[in-house]
Amino acid sequence: MSVTAARGFSAAGIKAGGGPDLALVVNSGPLTTAAGVFTSNRVKAAPVVWCERVIANGALSAVVLNSGGANACTGPDGLEDVRATAEKAAGVLDGHDAADVAVLSTGLIGVRLPMDRVLTGVEKAAADLSADGGETAAIAIRTTDSVHKTAVAEGDGWIVGGMAKGAGMLAPGLATMLVVITTDAHVDGENLGRALRAATRTTFDRVDSDGCMSTNDTVLLLASGASGVEPAYEGFAAAVQSVCEDLARQLVADAEGASKDIRIDIVHAASEDDAVEVGRSIARNNLLKCALHGEDPNWGRVLAAIGTTSAAFEPDRLNVAVNGVWVCRGGSIGEDRDTVDMRGREVVFTADLAAGDDAATIWTNDLTAAYVHENSAYSS
Amino acid sequence: MSVTAARGFSAAGIKAGGGPDLALVVNSGPLTTAAGVFTSNRVKAAPVVWCERVIANGALSAVVLNSGGANACTGPDGLEDVRATAEKAAGVLDGHDAADVAVLSTGLIGVRLPMDRVLTGVEKAAADLSADGGETAAIAIRTTDSVHKTAVAEGDGWIVGGMAKGAGMLAPGLATMLVVITTDAHVDGENLGRALRAATRTTFDRVDSDGCMSTNDTVLLLASGASGVEPAYEGFAAAVQSVCEDLARQLVADAEGASKDIRIDIVHAASEDDAVEVGRSIARNNLLKCALHGEDPNWGRVLAAIGTTSAAFEPDRLNVAVNGVWVCRGGSIGEDRDTVDMRGREVVFTADLAAGDDAATIWTNDLTAAYVHENSAYSS
Numbered sequence: 066m067s068v069t070a071a072r073g074f075s076a077a078g079i080k081a082g083g084g085p086d087l088a089l090v091v092n093s094g095p096l097t098t099a100a101g102v103f104t105s106n107r108v109k110a111a112p113v114v115w116c117e118r119v120i121a122n123g124a125l126s127a128v129v130l131n132s133g134g135a136n137a138c139t140g141p142d143g144l145e146d147v148r149a150t151a152e153k154a155a156g157v158l159d160g161h162d163a164a165d166v167a168v169l170s171t172g173l174i175g176v177r178l179p180m181d182r183v184l185t186g187v188e189k190a191a192a193d194l195s196a197d198g199g200e201t202a203a204i205a206i207r208t209t210d211s212v213h214k215t216a217v218a219e220g221d222g223w224i225v226g227g228m229a230k231g232a233g234m235l236a237p238g239l240a241t242m243l244v245v246i247t248t249d250a251h252v253d254g255e256n257l258g259r260a261l262r263a264a265t266r267t268t269f270d271r272v273d274s275d276g277c278m279s280t281n282d283t284v285l286l287l288a289s290g291a292s293g294v295e296p297a298y299e300g301f302a303a304a305v306q307s308v309c310e311d312l313a314r315q316l317v318a319d320a321e322g323a324s325k326d327i328r329i330d331i332v333h334a335a336s337e338d339d340a341v342e343v344g345r346s347i348a349r350n351n352l353l354k355c356a357l358h359g360e361d362p363n364w365g366r367v368l369a370a371i372g373t374t375s376a377a378f379e380p381d382r383l384n385v386a387v388n389g390v391w392v393c394r395g396g397s398i399g400e401d402r403d404t405v406d407m408r409g410r411e412v413v414f415t416a417d418l419a420a421g422d423d424a425a426t427i428w429t430n431d432l433t434a435a436y437v438h439e440n441s442a443y444s445s
Numbered sequence: 446m447s448v449t450a451a452r453g454f455s456a457a458g459i460k461a462g463g464g465p466d467l468a469l470v471v472n473s474g475p476l477t478t479a480a481g482v483f484t485s486n487r488v489k490a491a492p493v494v495w496c497e498r499v500i501a502n503g504a505l506s507a508v509v510l511n512s513g514g515a516n517a518c519t520g521p522d523g524l525e526d527v528r529a530t531a532e533k534a535a536g537v538l539d540g541h542d543a544a545d546v547a548v549l550s551t552g553l554i555g556v557r558l559p560m561d562r563v564l565t566g567v568e569k570a571a572a573d574l575s576a577d578g579g580e581t582a583a584i585a586i587r588t589t590d591s592v593h594k595t596a597v598a599e600g601d602g603w604i605v606g607g608m609a610k611g612a613g614m615l616a617p618g619l620a621t622m623l624v625v626i627t628t629d630a631h632v633d634g635e636n637l638g639r640a641l642r643a644a645t646r647t648t649f650d651r652v653d654s655d656g657c658m659s660t661n662d663t664v665l666l667l668a669s670g671a672s673g674v675e676p677a678y679e680g681f682a683a684a685v686q687s688v689c690e691d692l693a694r695q696l697v698a699d700a701e702g703a704s705k706d707i708r709i710d711i712v713h714a715a716s717e718d719d720a721v722e723v724g725r726s727i728a729r730n731n732l733l734k735c736a737l738h739g740e741d742p743n744w745g746r747v748l749a750a751i752g753t754t755s756a757a758f759e760p761d762r763l764n765v766a767v768n769g770v771w772v773c774r775g776g777s778i779g780e781d782r783d784t785v786d787m788r789g790r791e792v793v794f795t796a797d798l799a800a801g802d803d804a805a806t807i808w809t810n811d812l813t814a815a816y817v818h819e820n821s822a823y824s825s
Contacts, residue, residue: 106749106752106753107751107752107753107754107758107760108748108749108751108752108760108763108776109752109760135745137745137748137749138744138745138748138773138776138777138778139777139778140761140775140776140777140778142777143777173745174743174745174746174748174749175744175745175748175772175773175777175778175782176778177778275731275732276729276730276731277730277731277732277746277749277750278749278752278753279749280745280748280749280752349656349729350656350657351655351656351657351731351812351816351820352655352657352820355816355817355819355820355821356820356821357821358817358821359820359821361821363554364518364555365515365517365518365553365554365555365660366554366657368488368517368518368554368555368660369486369488369517369554369657369658369659369660370657371487371488372486372487372488372489372658372660373486373487373658374487378487380487380488380489381520383488392555393518393555395520396488396518396520397518397519397520397522397523397555398518398519398520398555398556398557402555431821432731432817432821433817433821434814434817434818436731436735436817437735437738437812437813437814437816437817438814439735440731440732440735440736440739441735441736441737441738441739441741441811441812441813
């Protein structure tokens with residue numbers, strides 16, 4: 066049900082170019098409250114610059130998404146293309162203002178969008194809007210995604226639904242992805258933003274598939290208030306968290322060329338920041354990622370990765386488990402590495418820093434020849 | 446001629462296990478001055494811990510190197526193995542003290558060395574020592590290296606020679622590698638250390654093949670003074686720099702699975718640190734490294750990588766050239782990317798930060814299916 070699971074929303078996904086590549090999500094209210102989280106890359110795509118601007122007033126009435134190009138590094142012309150897209154959407158939708166229309170783009174960097182197709186596509190999508198269009202919208206925003214990704218969490222009389230695209234370039238400060246989450250709960254702007262930031266911090270921000278940070282990452286949360294129910298903050302935040310967790314896990318499972326989903330639990334860290342720094346360092350170690358592809362529980366590479374961080378730890382107190390077998394104890398050889406079973410798709414590393422009580426979990430993938438192929442055989 | 450190009454040195458490379466895997470370099474003086482630079486990884490292999498200790502007095506009379514295991518993450522037992530190796534070498538060499546014997550190891554982390562073979566190997570190598578053994582020593586320290594690596598620079602009556610091993614895990618704070626450089630120049634400890642640090646800072650430290658930092662990196666510079674010539678510092682430092690540059694370039698050319706050698710020139714940076722940070726960020730971008738393998742001049746990925754740094758720059762003033770074609774100007778689309786010829790093995794990226802007058806060069810490689818295979822098919 067995706068973004069149309071919540072009442073007050075309609076959506077469509079259509080072909081503007083060769084395949085499904087343009088989606089539209091419309092909030093018909095009564096509320097148009099919205100919050101957003103964006104890439105922390107200093108090189109921001111034009112649609113991100115636009116979105117940060119239009120969301121400043123805490124309101125969005127519609128979202129246009131395209132998967133045929135990132136519209137990044139396209140200069141002032143690229144920003145004008147975004148404005149034209151938003152104005153087109155406002156024009157074909159009754160009573161909408163371009164300043165309340167978000168635009169999200171994904172695809173190749175450094176290429177202008179074919180604006181004639183985009184603008185015709187917006188018209189077509191507006192004509193196709195329906196209260197069960199969430200699925201087609203989720204399909205239209207795919208690039209190298211092998212499946213479309215949606216999630217739903219239900220409250221007492223209200224609902225949170227979402228869609229995501231993302232299969233590569235997943236890294237901190239958001240995985241490369243476009244995410245739109247909707248709710249019919251009655252939530253004010255402050256609580257909407259608070260719930261979204263809390264959820265992204267421990268879900269999308271902790272997926273690090275290939276260490277590469279995108280110029281286009283965007284997560285939007287839109288509230289229509291159509292249920293008429295004003296939930297308690299905790300319950301609402303938990304539902305947003307649940308949808309973000311679900312979508313983030315789907316991103317990991319669909320990472321380009323990956324054959325393993327790798328969960329890295331850092332425990333007994335001196336701080337949460339230390340735990341995240343160590344988790345990311347492990348997640349980004351290409352040698353380890355290759356070893357995991359080969360189902361080799363190469364804990365030495367884990368220690369080498371930990372050793373490059375500034376986290377608090379003593380090398381001779383580090384412990385590392387792979388799928389529950391403590392192959393490294395006290396910074397040295399532990400249980401027999403041949404007893405580790407790594408045949409399943411999911412592999413769990415536990416790194417015990419023996420330095421405190423904090424913890425964090427980072428998700429990543431293995432590095433495979435298929436990843437290399439997918440990212441070298443054509444421009445992406 | 447490798448490490449025996451300089452007078453006063455003898456060397457040997459022998460089979461302690463299945464193939465050439467143990468080398469010995471002996472300095473017969475009259476000087477035994479030495480300097481070293483070691484991995485900045487906080488998880489240091491036992492031989493690094495040993496070397497840092499024995500080089501503290503500025504003297505080394507012999508170096509044992511083995512390529513059958515890193516002796517890293519092996520606890521106190523591993524350090525005792527290093528001590529036993531140094532003591533064995535001191536015992537079989539006349540008039541040597543274990544406290545002046547360095548031990549360098551490379552290979553799999555987290556496995557004890559087969560000490561019976563190592564000790565027998567040291568005996569065998571001592572019996573094989575010769576004034577032209579530098580070549581066999583360079584061969585014996587190879588792991589996944591496809592070729593052995595040596596370099597020589599000649600001064601006026603004196604010489605600097607060196608050997609290196611390294612083919613993967615090449616990253617800052619030294620590439621993963623063992624390097625021994627010798628000279629028959631008469632140089633005091635202070636100038637030896639100064640010349641070595643100056644040279645490694647802009648050569649080995651700026652090779653970043655796969656972003657992974659080793660536990661074992663070591664570069665040693667030994668002076669015998671056997672030429673009787675005391676060169677001016679500048680000339681000597683230039684010779685050391687030349688040998689380090691030569692060996693570092695050979696490491697890049699032999700990186701595991703690589704099909705491209707990539708030179709990243711950062712120019713007009715606000716500081717050298719900024720230039721190095723930006724260069725490393727580009728060098729470590731897996732998506733870009735895949736694109737380069739596919740001969741795709743994907744400058745958008747360069748900008749995305751620059752955007753993750755803290756360097757001084759304005760996104761709309763960035764310029765990027767690939768092999769001399771300025772495909773990105775002012776942060777946007779520049780010259781036609783189809784005019785870039787990337788067929789050669791060497792590819793040069795130039796990133797102009799338009800923020801100052803500093804510059805730096807980082808070397809890296811492309812990311813290939815062969816790299817994945819080499820690092821996933823077996824433990825390494």
